[in-house]
Amino acid sequence: MSSVPENAPNHCPGTQSEDAGKASACAxxxxxxxxxxxxxxxxxxxxxxxxxxxxxxKHKIIILSGKGGVGKSTVTSLLGHALAKLNPDANVGILDADICGPSQPRVLGVSGEQVHNSGSGWSPVYVTDNLSLMSIGFLLASPDDAVIWRGPKKNGMIKQFLSEVDWGDLDYLLIDTPPGTSDEHLSVIQYLSAAGVSGAVVVTTPQEVALLDVRKEIQFCQKVGLPVLGVVENMSLFVCPNCQARSEIFPATTGGARALCAALGARLLGALPLDPLLARCCDSGADFVAELPHSPAVLALRAIVAEIVASCDRPKSS
Incomplete structure (x- = not known):
């Protein structure tokens, strides 16, 4: 009988099959x-x-979303800043695994930096004293350069990041992934299978068109055995920066993330409002958590981070 590799894709023909490495499922x-x-x-x-x-x-957390444009990279940067600031003794790292669309260097305000290679490996770029970042964006000659790679080359880059970056002692490593359930996600999960993963944080927006893909993302996590720490609903409401009035930009016609979590048995970590000041901070690389610590978005973020920390520290059921 053909042996099937661990974490193999669905319908894997097995290593002993004549179709091994050639079937459509192998792509x-x-x-x-x-x-x-x-x-x-x-x-x-x-x-x-x-x-x-x-x-x-200590804790490796994968940030996922089946849908593009829901603010997954923004949420990753916010979580990184918040984890680093709420506990100054904690060391936090962010790995930008979005090979074709690396946005973390710009969002975190370090797009002009370069990584250095030494005997101990690649040194990540430090955003603050206890927040570091590694991204392929640091390896490009220009931020406008396109990364036009097939799956195997992207997989090799992710393997190199995970095996050669000298993070030092970290309390949290956040891995920002591209949308969908494709090569990068399978690679990250397979390469971390021996190192252990605390779980995934899934990001969505309230409207049904986003929730359709997020349901698939949660199903993907279940199929590959990746625990889901919870769901973050981003852009849940628009908060006017002048009068603080709130309005629904993306209507939750089917109940939003709360109804999705209730149906799938997932934990709702919290909801982040849509704040135009946050978008401006991301474009300029400013630290929104430090700039506006009392904004509704940061107050909601603190509650979300507390849930994530509690989930990571909760003993795993046997």
Whole structure:
């Protein structure tokens, strides 16, 4: 009987099959080249390297969203700043795994920086004393350069980030992923399988067109065995920066994230309002959490971070 690699895609033909590495189900799988070559399958040596590299990272959290444009990268940057500020003794890292659309360098205000390579590996760029970032954006000659890569090359870049970046001691590593359930997501989950993942935070907006894809994202997490820490509803309401009046820009016609969580048995971590001042901070690379600590968005963010911290520290059920 054909053996199926761990975390293989659905309908994997197995390593002993004549279609190994050639079937349509193999497209984008990190093991595709190995299976196609006919070399006997075995544990990827990178898994142990990554496990050792991330041994001093306590909590690894993957930020997901099935839908583009819901503010996933913005939420990741907000979570990074909030985790670093609410506990100054905590060290936080952000890995920008969106290979084709790296936005974290701009959002975090470090787009002009470069990474340095030493005997201990790549050094991430420090945004603050206890918040660091690694992104392919630091490796491009220009922010306008397009990354036009097929799946295997993107998978290799993610493997390199996970195995060669010297994060040091981290309390939290947030991994910002692109929309969907594709190569990058499978690679991150497979490469972290030995190192362990605390879980995923899923980001959505209230309207049904976003919730359709988020349901698929949660189902993806269930299929690959990735715990879902909870769901964040972004842009839930518009908050006027002048009068603080609130209005519904994206109507929750089917009940929004709250109804989705109730139906799927997921935890609703909280809701972030749509604030134009937040968008301006992201464009300019300013720290919104420090600039407007008493804004409705930051107050909601504090509650969300408290839920995430509690979820990470909660003992895992046996």
């Amino acid at each position: 984008g799988c990190p093991n595709q080249n190995i299976c196609a070559s006919g070399v006997p399958a075995g544990p990827d040596p990178a898994l142990e390297i990554i496990k050792e590299r991330l041994a001093n990272v």
